[in-house]
Amino acid sequence: MSLELKNVTKRVGADTHIHETSLRFEDGSFNILLGTTLSGKTSLMQLMAGLDRPSSGEVWFAGKNVTGVPVQKRNVSMVYQQFINYPNFSVYENIASPLRVAGMAEAQIDKRVQQAADLLRLGPMLKRRPSELSGGQQQRTAIARALVKDFDMILLDEPLANLDYKLREELRDELPKLFAGRNCIVVYATTEPTEALLFGGNTVLLHEGRVTQFGPTSSIYRKPADLTSAQVFSDPPINTAKVMKKGDQITLENKVTWRAPKAARVPDGAYTIAIRPHHITPVQQGREASTIEGRVLVTELSGSESVVHFDMNGQTWVSQSHGIHPFEVGATAKLFVDVDQGFFFDGENRLIGAAA
Amino acid sequence: MNKTVNQKAWFFVLPVVLLVAFNAIIPLMTVVNFSVQETFGDNMFFWAGVRWFEQVLQSDRFHAALGRQILFTAIVLLIEIPLGLAIALTMPRKGPWVSVCLVLMALPLLIPWNVVGAMWNIFALPDIGLLGRLINGLGIEYNYTRQIFSAWFTMVLMDVWHWTSLVVLLCYAGLVSIPDAYYQAAKVDGARPWAVFRYIQLPKLKYVLTIAILLRFMDSFMIYTEAVVLTGGGPGNATTFLSIDLQKIALGQFDLGPAGAMSIIYFLIILFFSWLFYTLMMKDEAR
Incomplete structure (x- = not known):
């Protein structure tokens, strides 16, 4: 049947x-x-x-x-x-x-x-x-x-x-x-x-x-x-940004530059990157995480996790992490992005690179 | 536990007490006042006890009017409730026809009661009225000013025309509020249309139907304006319902004592039947 x-x-x-x-x-x-x-x-x-x-x-x-x-x-x-x-x-x-x-x-x-x-x-x-x-x-x-x-x-x-x-x-x-x-x-x-x-x-x-x-x-x-x-398939909503890849660096629209993910064996060019909120955390996860700074907009604390919405040079991103991390609204938060966990999508938004 | 004692609360209750006193208790008490006294001109009152009540309850005239009233209300309820429910069931649930149907249904309810009476008075006249001419044209002798049956037939038809819409609108509102998922669940179960009506729609309409029956009962039991304009209580006393009789006693004969007693009995009868209907329909809920 x-x-x-x-x-x-x-x-x-x-x-x-x-x-x-x-x-x-x-x-x-x-x-x-x-x-x-x-x-x-x-x-x-x-x-x-x-x-x-x-x-x-x-x-x-x-x-x-x-x-x-x-x-x-x-x-x-x-x-x-x-x-x-x-x-x-x-x-x-x-x-x-x-x-x-x-x-x-x-x-x-x-x-x-x-x-x-x-x-x-x-x-x-x-x-x-x-x-x-x-x-x-x-x-x-x-x-x-x-x-x-x-x-x-x-x-x-x-x-x-x-x-x-x-x-x-x-x-x-x-x-x-x-x-x-x-x-x-x-x-x-x-x-x-x-x-x-x-x-x-x-x-x-x-x-x-x-x-x-x-x-x-x-x-x-x-x-x-x-x-x-x-x-x-992401809750809280997945973070996305248009990026330019050049060599081993990627540059976001808002001029923030990160190291290119290792998995992304893709030629240089324009892509969309998507990073799940739990790969952006106040505590460093990967050994080679990139750091970002953003102005805290909203924080949601539940018993076991913290969800922080922050503004990164004009883009709203979300971070989700275990434990309680009190951020003050309006303050600048320093967060670690595990870029290697990000997804790469091509010009037609199809997946072309993800963590193994 | 400490109870907070605060006399200020009385001030919050006061407006309601005053309102109820002025619109219900005080008018009712004037009626009670008349019903237990002999009233003469020049505001002279003598204590009469329950004499008027005895007189009213023993009078054949009252019994006859009450009988007519109960019969009329029973006929009207038996027609209007099933008919209203049936019409509501056949009305569309969505689409452009919904508003057309609703407006058509609401029309009779928007017409003043005395106009309804006047309309039917002319409509049913055997010589110039459309309905009267039609019925007579069919070879049936029909004259509501002379024949008792014709008078009752016209009266019932008028009430059904005027008030079935209310039942339709109430039932329709109830039907629309039943979520689609109920009908789907019934379909999945393989329930037949009768079962959907009997086990989903009817139980879901219970409260709405209770309200419809209570409203129609109270209103039809107090029918006055339309009946007075249509037949004036005739022919003879054939359509003299309780309210018409009461009006004749109170203002026609100026017998304030018996009229007061009758008003109170009338009120208690309505109260009793309303309670009875409500209790019967809600008896499952009381468990």
């Missing part, structure tokens, strides 16, 4: 929601759709699920063309960002509802519901109504309802976005375990690069209705195919 999108597009009126896209998800794989709001994650999911028909192209599932086959005949499950449950059903009835529609025998329904409820730790809540549950429990109910039936594919559309921080972390740990051992395709949409890295699997990077890159999560994080992919 695999899901394949063949040259699929989606147009609504004059707007193109999904540009021509081809993707293939294998059985048992965990696939992440990563992109900002309105990048086309939900539109793409609806095409995959059969909730929507592509304007052109085909959707294949398990070797069969299923373009235009409605969702109820496709054996898919879905979980949404909003907590979607039947308002006047108990938790038990909510979880049982897909099985009832399928006409399953009562004893078997009971067994399955109990199983799903145990898995999501909903045992004591079975008699309650959704309105009597916390947000986390409501979403657990929705997930249980999605898991209870036999499905070939499950689509999760930002399922943790409406939960508070603590519950989100809790469910994030549990989710991959729920799918382990089930032969199904998991598609998970999120706006957060960190979430993609935590889940691993494969990632589809989406930007303005286009797939910019698709591959194993860690490898596309290490080698973004182009500048857009690097920007989509």
